[in-house]
Structures are given as structure tokens and as C-alpha cells.
Amino acid sequence: MSKSYSFYPLGDAAVLIQFADIVSEEVHRQVTTVARTLEQSPFRGWIESIPSFTSIAVYYDARKIIKPDGYDTVYAYVCNILEQQLDDATAEKGSVDKEIVEIPVCYGADYGPDLDEVAQRNGLLPEEVIQLHSGQDYLIYAIGFAPGFPYVGGVSEKIATPRKKTPRLRIPAGSVGIAGMQTGIYPIETPGGWQIIGRTPLALFQPEAQSPTLLNSGQYIRFLPITAEEYEHLREVSL
Amino acid sequence: MSITVIKPGLLVTLQDTGRYGYGKFGISPAGAMDSFAYLIANRLVGNEDEQAALEITWSGFAVEFERSLWVAITGGDLTPTIDGERVPMWRPVLIKAGSCLSFQQPVAGCRAYLAVSGGFDVPIMMNSYSTYLRAGIGGYEGRALKKGDTLSVRLSRLPLEAPERFLDEYGGFFTVRWFVSAGGYTDSNREIEIRVLKGRQYDDFDEFSQQALFDEFFTVTPQSDRMGYRLSGPTLQVIHSNEYISEPVAVGTVQVPADGQLIILMADRQTLGGYPKIAQIASVDIPLLAQLPAGGKIRFREISLPEAEQLSSARIRELRLIEAMIKRKLKEW
Structure with a gap:
């Protein structure tokens, strides 16, 4: 990895590593590789890392870090450790495989009450919206906003739709929505203004499970249209 | 029971x-x-x-x-x-x-x-x-x-x-x-000084905002909770209102949404934030801030990263000492 990153202090207990100032799949591959390396070989005092669109934050516990002579700050010492780890990450030639997670979605009707509105606003048939929405893979740039909520790459301009004027008070968990060029899935029931076009029977947030969320940063999402019967069946078996 | x-x-x-x-x-x-x-x-x-x-x-x-x-x-x-x-x-x-x-x-x-x-x-x-x-x-x-x-x-x-x-x-x-x-940790005085480091986007703010951050008082509003403290004060603006890419935040991150009023992220914060970050509270002062009720007034003072680290490790030593003293007292029984 060429020195294509910079360090910034995020207060006195975290370092932000920035890889670029534009969002791209290539930059994000770098983010994913480095995030993995940091998890696999945590340094003493490392608490956790959070990967995002173009950056990773590394949180540390200064109490557990013994700063050697020659460093003005714990921060400078941590940056030095990270620099070595980042170089190792390159040496490994992190060829991250494209990992696709299929998300079955029942579009329209009660599952996606705004499907018709999205279709009308874009001069399309509901089936065309489904085809366009499920016809591409979406890279997960980050998990955030709510537990297990994936921030993904943009939807086709043909189905981009502004948020609802009045947000709904209650959107069921698993709802798949569009807001402008963004698409996303609600992991927990919340209020929200997204245009809801469908719902998945999968649980995106399972606090009791080994991995509490279904999705991880760096994976790709592929939406798979299913029928209402399939939805109900999958819902039953997953409970 | x-x-x-x-x-x-x-x-x-x-x-x-x-x-x-x-x-x-x-x-x-x-x-x-x-x-x-x-x-x-x-x-x-x-x-x-x-x-x-x-x-x-x-x-x-x-x-x-x-x-x-x-x-x-x-x-x-x-x-x-x-x-x-x-x-x-x-x-x-x-x-x-x-x-x-x-x-x-x-x-x-x-x-x-x-x-x-x-x-x-x-x-x-x-x-x-x-x-x-x-x-x-x-x-x-x-x-x-x-x-x-x-x-x-x-x-x-x-x-x-x-x-x-x-x-x-x-x-x-x-x-x-x-x-x-x-007594010193939970001051009943409702006007407190909070020490901060400049945030990553401090330089993106206009001159007025950069100065106002350190010269003016900011008041904790009733809309503050475990997620964040919403403050009211002078309106702070970035020079070019470009979109910022969401990136990880930390406890004590001071961010400025479009309305120009500060939000300090606290324990239940979201993990990522897309607003420009004007400052970051020194970790030593987080407990002090956590005890400031709505209506409380804050004045920010800039310190350097080495100072923030020294304050933090001094606090840890102090805590260790208190812990050791408590342990000794409890052993007397």
C-alpha cells in the first residue's frame, strides 16, 4: 500500500485513518482489508475499530499503552504501530473476495406500501421498480445509524425518490426503503421518512447471536424478489 | 427479590x-x-x-x-x-x-x-x-x-x-x-469550562465561528439526552457548505449540523456522523459535562493533545489512588 492514508486524532483516545476524500469501491476495499488486519492482530490497548466509507477509527485505552521514550504522545506511538500494521496489510496483498449476501424481499402490498408511489413518480410499472432495485449488487460501505443498518451504494437514478413529506411513526423491522438515491433496510422498528417498497423476513439485528448483525461492512447486498407466501414461510422458519 | x-x-x-x-x-x-x-x-x-x-x-x-x-x-x-x-x-x-x-x-x-x-x-x-x-x-x-x-x-x-x-x-x-x-467532580456551579481539542474540520469554519467557539457561552438545551447534548449559542457556519462523508465519531465529538447549533455526542451516540466536527472534548472533562443539566452554560477552552493526554493519565492515577484507599478502608472490618 503506497502511503495513501493520513492519521488524525479523534480526541485523546482514538485515531482516524483516512484513505481518500472521495467514495469509491476501490477505496473501500482498502478500508476493509485494513479493518480486517487490525482485528486479526490487535495491538496492546486496542479497543475496537470502526470502518466507514473512506476512513477507519481506531479506539484505544491509553491506560494499557506504555509509551516508549521518544514519543511526545500516546497518539504518536499508536500512529507508529498503525503505520507498521498498514504496511503489513499491503504486503498480504489483500485480495478481498466479493462476498454477496442475498436478501429475500417481498415487494409491494402491505410489505412495501410505497412501491406504487415510487413507480408513479418515476413513470414506471411496479414490476420495473422491482427489477431495477433487485437488478444490481450494492456494496455495504458502513454499518451505522442503527444497529445493523447498512449504508450502501446508490440505486439506479430511474427509481430515485425523495423521502415522504410526513415521516411514518412506525416502520416495521426488515422494511426496505428508498430515500433519494439511497436504499436501505431498517433493522429495528423505528419512525422514518423513507419510501418503503418491500420487506425482508430476515433479522438484520439479532442481539443474542454470535454475530449480532446479519450484514458487515465490505459485503455486497443482492435483493431477491420473493412472494408473500415465501415471505411468510421464511419468517416462520427463521423465528 | x-x-x-x-x-x-x-x-x-x-x-x-x-x-x-x-x-x-x-x-x-x-x-x-x-x-x-x-x-x-x-x-x-x-x-x-x-x-x-x-x-x-x-x-x-x-x-x-x-x-x-x-x-x-x-x-x-x-x-x-x-x-x-x-x-x-x-x-x-x-x-x-x-x-x-x-x-x-x-x-x-x-x-x-x-x-x-x-x-x-x-x-x-x-x-x-x-x-x-x-x-x-x-x-x-x-x-x-x-x-x-x-x-x-x-x-x-x-x-x-x-x-x-x-x-x-x-x-x-x-x-x-x-x-x-x-466534591470537585460534580460542580453545582452551572457555568463550567470544558477543555477541547480542535476538531478535524475546525479550519472549515468561518473566522467568526472559529472565534465564537472559544469566546461565547453555549447553553445546554432541554433537548439533551444520553445520545447527545444539544447546545444553543451563536450560529456557527462552515465557509463552503459542502457535503461531508460520514465517518466514525467518538464520545465528546462536537458536531455542527446545518442550523449552526452545536451537538456534543454522548454515551448513546450513533457510531457514524456526517456533520462537520468543530471540536472534541478532552476525555477528562466528559464526566463533568455529563453532570451539567439543561440550562447549564459551557465555555470551551482549547488545549493541546499532549495536555489532554496528561490530564487523562493524571485522572487515572487519581482514580487508582482512590480505589486503593477504599480497598484499605473496607479491609478494616
Whole structure:
């Protein structure tokens, strides 16, 4: 990895590593590789890392870090450790495989009450919206906003739709929505203004499970249209 | 069964030091807002590990003790009282079975911590007892306490038959004759200085905003909660209102949304933020900020990163010393 990153202090207990100032799949591959390396070989005092669109934050516990002579700050010492780890990450030639997670979605009707509105606003048939929405893979740039909520790459301009004027008070968990060029899935029931076009029977947030969320940063999402019967069946078996 | 909620108060949750390692899943750490007071409360009742303690916000909370328990109340002074008798804070207190402890009104700070010897018996969730309200996990059924809730307590770490020569007896409780002197941490003075580092986008703000951050007072609004403190003050603006790419934030990140009013991210913050960050609170001052109620005024003072690190490690040494002293006192029995 060429020195294509910079360090910034995020207060006195975290370092932000920035890889670029534009969002791209290539930059994000770098983010994913480095995030993995940091998890696999945590340094003493490392608490956790959070990967995002173009950056990773590394949180540390200064109490557990013994700063050697020659460093003005714990921060400078941590940056030095990270620099070595980042170089190792390159040496490994992190060829991250494209990992696709299929998300079955029942579009329209009660599952996606705004499907018709999205279709009308874009001069399309509901089936065309489904085809366009499920016809591409979406890279997960980050998990955030709510537990297990994936921030993904943009939807086709043909189905981009502004948020609802009045947000709904209650959107069921698993709802798949569009807001402008963004698409996303609600992991927990919340209020929200997204245009809801469908719902998945999968649980995106399972606090009791080994991995509490279904999705991880760096994976790709592929939406798979299913029928209402399939939805109900999958819902039953997953409970 | 050990204690039962008689009055739920404004917001009472179980918290510990927080849930770490799950930020990549979008799960924020939560945890005690005033981590210093939380930790001292635990140590005072002989808990050497991070047991769940009650974080009691503002006023109106009352609990009944079904059996005698050693407790310690620290943090903000919300006038803890048993039968009209003030329960002293920052020391071990043995509350007698049948007593009702109530929190009358805040006189200093806004969050009190109540730890019990042995800890509250709640399930651990992702390595933490902390209640994370937004996701409905941790603590007591993932939520704030309600009237009628009953909390069990694990085996006491302190002997319930303490020698009388160490204790003073009041109507509903006994107390020891020593306490941790921690007045400086939860100042009743509602105008406080908070030390900050410049944020990553400080230079993106116009000259007026850069100066106003350090020259003006900012007031905590009632829209503040465990997620964040919303402040009101001069309107701060970036020079070019370009879109910022969302990136990870930390406790104490000071961000500025489009309306130009500051938000300080606290324990239940979201893990990522897309607003420009003008400053970052030095970690040593987070507990102080956590005790500032709505209406409180803040003036920010810039310090350097080496200073922030030194203050933080000095605080840790201080804490270690207090912990060692408490341990020694508890051993006297």
C-alpha cells in the first residue's frame, strides 16, 4: 500500500485513518482489508475499530499503552504501530473476495406500501421498480445509524425518490426503503421518512447471536424478489 | 427479590462502563455518562469488577428495599432520602430491609449512581450490562425502569453484620464514618469550562465561528439526552457548505449540523456522523459535562493533545489512588 492514508486524532483516545476524500469501491476495499488486519492482530490497548466509507477509527485505552521514550504522545506511538500494521496489510496483498449476501424481499402490498408511489413518480410499472432495485449488487460501505443498518451504494437514478413529506411513526423491522438515491433496510422498528417498497423476513439485528448483525461492512447486498407466501414461510422458519 | 421500583422517575437505567467491540455493527457503547462516579460507586460497595449500577437522572425515583443491602450513591446530588433523613453520598451505606429510598430534587449535577454490593443480577449482553435504549438491549429488559419492576441482587461482597464501632445508625440505614471527597467532580456551579481539542474540520469554519467557539457561552438545551447534548449559542457556519462523508465519531465529538447549533455526542451516540466536527472534548472533562443539566452554560477552552493526554493519565492515577484507599478502608472490618 503506497502511503495513501493520513492519521488524525479523534480526541485523546482514538485515531482516524483516512484513505481518500472521495467514495469509491476501490477505496473501500482498502478500508476493509485494513479493518480486517487490525482485528486479526490487535495491538496492546486496542479497543475496537470502526470502518466507514473512506476512513477507519481506531479506539484505544491509553491506560494499557506504555509509551516508549521518544514519543511526545500516546497518539504518536499508536500512529507508529498503525503505520507498521498498514504496511503489513499491503504486503498480504489483500485480495478481498466479493462476498454477496442475498436478501429475500417481498415487494409491494402491505410489505412495501410505497412501491406504487415510487413507480408513479418515476413513470414506471411496479414490476420495473422491482427489477431495477433487485437488478444490481450494492456494496455495504458502513454499518451505522442503527444497529445493523447498512449504508450502501446508490440505486439506479430511474427509481430515485425523495423521502415522504410526513415521516411514518412506525416502520416495521426488515422494511426496505428508498430515500433519494439511497436504499436501505431498517433493522429495528423505528419512525422514518423513507419510501418503503418491500420487506425482508430476515433479522438484520439479532442481539443474542454470535454475530449480532446479519450484514458487515465490505459485503455486497443482492435483493431477491420473493412472494408473500415465501415471505411468510421464511419468517416462520427463521423465528 | 431485592429492590422494587415505587416511582420510576425521569429516566433510570442500568449501566456499566459500556459495550465495546460492537461499533462496527452500528452498536454504540452506551454505558455510564459519568464513568468516574459510576466506578467509585462500585468500588465503595466492594465490587472490584464492573457491576451494573443504576444511573438515576434528575428527580422522582423511589425504590423499596426488601432486604438489607450495602449500597453507595455517587455522582450528582439528587437529595437521596430515607424517611426524611438525608442519605450521605460517596460512602458505603447499609440500607435496612423495608426502607424506601427516594430521590427528591437535584441540588448539584443531574445524574446519580447507585451501586449495590454484589451487583444487580441481570443478564450480560455482548459483554456488558449497559442499557442501550435505542436498540432495546442490555440492562433491565433493554429499557428504563418502570413502576413495579423488581431487581434481584447478587451475593453481597461486604458482610451484612458489620461491627457497630465502624457505623452510625439512622432510622432506615447505617453509614460508615468515612467518605470519598469528590466534591470537585460534580460542580453545582452551572457555568463550567470544558477543555477541547480542535476538531478535524475546525479550519472549515468561518473566522467568526472559529472565534465564537472559544469566546461565547453555549447553553445546554432541554433537548439533551444520553445520545447527545444539544447546545444553543451563536450560529456557527462552515465557509463552503459542502457535503461531508460520514465517518466514525467518538464520545465528546462536537458536531455542527446545518442550523449552526452545536451537538456534543454522548454515551448513546450513533457510531457514524456526517456533520462537520468543530471540536472534541478532552476525555477528562466528559464526566463533568455529563453532570451539567439543561440550562447549564459551557465555555470551551482549547488545549493541546499532549495536555489532554496528561490530564487523562493524571485522572487515572487519581482514580487508582482512590480505589486503593477504599480497598484499605473496607479491609478494616
